[in-house]
Amino acid sequence: MRILAFDTSNQPLSVAVVEGDRILAEQLINVKRNHSVQLMPIIDEVLKQAKLSLDDIDRIAVAQGPGSYTGLRIAVTIAKSLAWTKGIDLVGVSSLKVVAGNRLDEHTGELILPIFDARRQNIYTGLYTRGEDGELLEVMEEVHVAAEQWAEMLAQREWSSPLTLIGADASAFFEIFHEKLGDQVRLARPEQHLPRASVLAFLAQKEETTSAHSFTPTYLKLAEAEENWLKEHPDSEGGNWVEKI
Amino acid sequence: MLILSIETSCDETSASVIENGDTIKSNIVASQINSHKRFGGVVPEIASRHHVEYITLIIEEAMKEAKVTFEDLDAVAVTEGPGLVGALLVGVNAAKAIAFAHDLPLIPVNHLAGHIYANQLIEPLEFPSLALVVSGGHTELVYMKEHGAFEIIGETRDDAAGEAYDKIGRVLGVPYPGGKYIDEMAQLGEDTFNFPRAMIHEDNYDFSFSGLKSAFINTVHNAKQKGEELNHNDLATSFQYAVVDVLIDKTIRAAKEYPVKQIILAGGVAANSGLREGLSKAVEEQLENVCLVIPPLSLTGDNAAMIGAAAFLELEKNHTANLALNAQPGLTL
DSSP states (O other): OEEEEEEOSSSOEEEEEEETTEEEEEEEEOSOOOHHHHHHHHHHHHHHHTTOOGGGOSEEEEEEESSOHHHHHHHHHHHHHHHHHHTOEEEEEEHHHHHHGGGTTSOTTOEEEEEEEOSTTEEEEEEEEEOTTSOEEEEEEEEEEEHHHHHHHHHTSOOSSOEEEESTTHHHHHHHHHHHHGGGEEEOOGGGSSOOHHHHHHHHHTSOOBOSTTOOOOOSSOOHHHHHHHHHOTTOOOOOOSEEO | OEEEEEEOSSSEEEEEEEETTTEEEEEEEEEOHHHHHTTTSOOHHHHHHHHHHHHHHHHHHHHHHHTOOGGGOSEEEEEEESSOHHHHHHHHHHHHHHHHHTTOOEEEEEHHHHHHHGGGGTSOOOSSEEEEEESSSOEEEEEESSTTOOEEEEEBSSSOHHHHHHHHHHHTTOOSSTHHHHHHHHTTSOOOSOOOOTTTTSSSSOBOOHHHHHHHHHHHHHHHHTTOOOOHHHHHHHHHHHHHHHHHHHHHHHHHHTTOSEEEEESGGGGOHHHHHHHHHHHHHHOSSOEEEOOOGGGTSSOHHHHHHHHHHHHHTTOOBOTTOOOOTTOOO
């Protein structure tokens, strides 16, 4: 199976083409650039480097979120448009899981704590561990939460293994976790913090495919206006917000 | 020549298939108004989220209704700006993906050129032409010597006409967007308040609506403090005349001075019955040998058909983009 995978959930941009257990081509860029300008040309380039065209691709894998709203929408829009228009299978993988996947070579049972900065001392995070068969298991559901609160919650539990903080923003939040959890927390190695589309592709081999039309980013957070509106309308059962005219 | 066009600049997700730049094979528009009504105006982040939810569905529907496949298409066109950046990005990236997947030329289109070229779907543009573009974000008088040549000879210095409608709609407590409701109320009242016609006597083609808006709000506010009830229909009528009088007066003056063969009405406020009727009457009475083109209501609001119409001429000039195309939220004509 040949997979085209890409991730623009945060500042890093990564695109890869993977065939079976072989990485054919991969790009990872981590300087501030415009994803809308860069992503489509780099997909084109990586496919060319792999000596393939879109017609050779069996599956498209995309980091579905959480992350920067705009970054997510660019990757998800391109992924669902390519998948739909070419009839290619589509798989969305959690952006946090992609980063956690960089620790898959570590020992079984390790607790992996991926962290993205969500501003105002909030983070997007979750908790993963490596299972017996080398797969990533979700220990705790992914959330948008105050970093302090998440550290507090983790500190109230007993953990049999160390907790490894991982992600481009992990070091910025390390102190908060260290304060509550002491030497039980540690940082992943520097080369492991950025998302790799090849890791995303390998994770996507085992995931269920999804419908392109209904595919949307996992924001983990409502837009502020909607949050406020729901507070004032707690009984709302939603509505026909978008309709054909 | 078949062009698939996509428009997501504000709160409508739209896709269309246009043949030869003047024939609509399909024009699907999904409106988010019900959603944004909850907040009293368009919330950009929510608009962007809705666009991602619907983008491929709407494109598929446009293709199905037109009974075309990707092999039949000659190009993909998309609104690159102006508009809300997050909303534009969804259309731009969908268009890039489709153009790449099927090796089709990609045509970026200016949203305002789209509004003007909506009229090409009714009858051919004749030059020199004068377009009055009025919407929630724009109020511009555009002189066109020929296809694709846009000279802005007048524009609003503050609020757009449609924006002023929305704001006073909020004061009168009508749902968002207020234009349609104010227009309905204006049919029932009389111009009793005589609001200011800003800049009507000035020797230029610019507009200003914020003074009118303030005068309106002050009138309502003062009456409230005195415990007086004002007739809302009369308020709506007075407001509408104040807006429409200035728009028409300046358009007629520009048409005489330049002079032009054709006047084009374009943009969301082109749906306003006071403007449609008033401009028709003024052109008939005050201008000779000038024809007026007013788009049908279905083409006044944002839609992808107009983008396809404008794209046809862009493609003839080989104005195509590569895969690095980005959204241009502040794009001008």
